[in-house]
Amino acid sequence: MAAQDGRLPVNALTIIAPIFGIVLIGWGAALAGLISDKVSDGLSEYVFAIAVPALIVSTLTRPGMTGEVAWSYWFSYFGGAAASWFTGTLIARRRTGIDRRGTILHGFAASQSNTVFVGVPMILQAYGEDGAFPLFMLLAVHLPLMMGCATFLVESDANKSILARLRGLALVLLKNPIFLSLGVGMAMKALGVTPSGFPKALIDAFAGTASTCALVALGAGLKRYRVLFDLRGATVIALLKNILHPLAVWLLAFHVFSMPVAYAGVAVLFAAMPVGINAYLMAVRYKTETGMIAASVLVSTLLAPITTLLWLAVLGKT
Template sequence: MNALAIIAPIFGIVLIGWGAALTGLLSDKVSDGLSEYVFAVAVPALILATLTRPGMQGEIAWSYWVSYFGGAAISWAAGTLIARRRGGIERRGAILHGFSACQSNTIFVGVPMILQAYGEDGAFPLFMLLAVHLPLMMGSATFLIESDSDRPVLARLRGLALVLLKNPIFVALLVGMAMKGVGFVPDGILKSLIDAFGGTASTCALVALGAGLKRYRVLFDLKGALVIAALKNVLHPLAVWVLAFHVFRMPPAYAGVATLFAAMPVGINAYLLAVRYRTETGMVAASVLVSTLVAPLTTLFWLAVLGRT
């Protein structure tokens, strides 16, 4: 019942956002604006508020990173190999299949879900993983896709750095860790503003995700979308769970955060990369929708496995 109480409000808000978009209560312009607000203002404020909170501290062992990204590598490789065995999928498309199979929806679902499940114990490992996840996953996908281009390696790395430095989430993580490093804790009006914006992040993110689902078409390639959803919602967290709980040793909250982080549905960044490189856009869009729709069941399962019941 506790696990159901965690996922019901989260995916309930997603469904309300989806229904509001389908019925016309939320227009595409509102959906786009809400998504931009979440990405550029609300979640960065939540990151700053969390990282600068007194008592927010911890230590991340190398086993934590190996567990999560090792599981991601397994799911990425499986997705790529399956795509290569299917006819008509080019090299870049196969890479995007693999990337979709391990790219978690961290901002719109992961942050509210994990904070709801683990509270203060999970906040530090969550945001540390978020800080590394964004540049490493996006950087790896971009580098692999462009590895056959004529651009020099340094030019590709420079372009990636510019993209990251223009990303509000990445900048907020850098600023928050810098503020934490020097011991600066916002107070007064500054704290009130950060808390006010950060307090809107979860609800607005979930509504924006639900409204955005209207654009994705599940019937583009249902079989392929189900394969990617199975890899993302089942194989990825399974691999992380095995590594975090049965191969390495770490605090239970850290292992649980890594597993639940991996259990999130396909993230919007996979679709953005597909649009950018003009390949497999329909497949990736369908995968985002399918993995999000099955996520309530798979998340409930993983919450039970993790003892959040």
């Protein structure tokens, strides 16, 4: 088990209240008609294409942003993700009316974290500078690995060669602003390039809007999801995502492997985030289980203030 870092704990409510308070305000504004679907879509696109990439580049190129990620860190997080994915798929197979692709997407939803809209602001708030490096390293690996596995498994029975599937995945990733900004930020860091003057001011200006805009966009987008599509099934996926996934990571990070306490905490909180929007986008793309996955996004997000508070308490952030 990793050693304790000796810092004074942070009150968990001061971490989650602003995060989920902004989400609820965005949701309420959308329900009241103060934010239209067009505005919500535009805000989401801005966050995904500009604000969060700027935050990533700004953070990775910050002086003193260094660290080393051991294999135990990756095994802990993705081992927990695999456990939740397998469980979600197994449960879906026991239900009638769900095809092979649908069972895979159930498992994917149970292990795919909402990193951009909730994970980044939450973890930076909880662990600050100590958590920034492991957070963005995990973000860099999480996106291509999880999306790659889901795409490969769903299309494994398609009439495409492995090379064609890998080529399609590469094209998707190369068009993804988050993936590109991670590459740019790590390249600049490796070359010792640190923005200054006007470029730094510009990057920081966009980066400063990322958290609030992301949370408002998430809240406004929740209006489109319908819980009543299958409340029981959506709740099962939400509990797997919010409870089983971080539980498996916590056991591995704190009781099987050894790593700095901030790294272990980041991995657990990353896993504790609600179902990510990528699960819904995959369901739409493959035209299966769309309603169920959409409902699970909403249910897991609504449960997240409670479950995140519990995990922050487990991590000593109370």
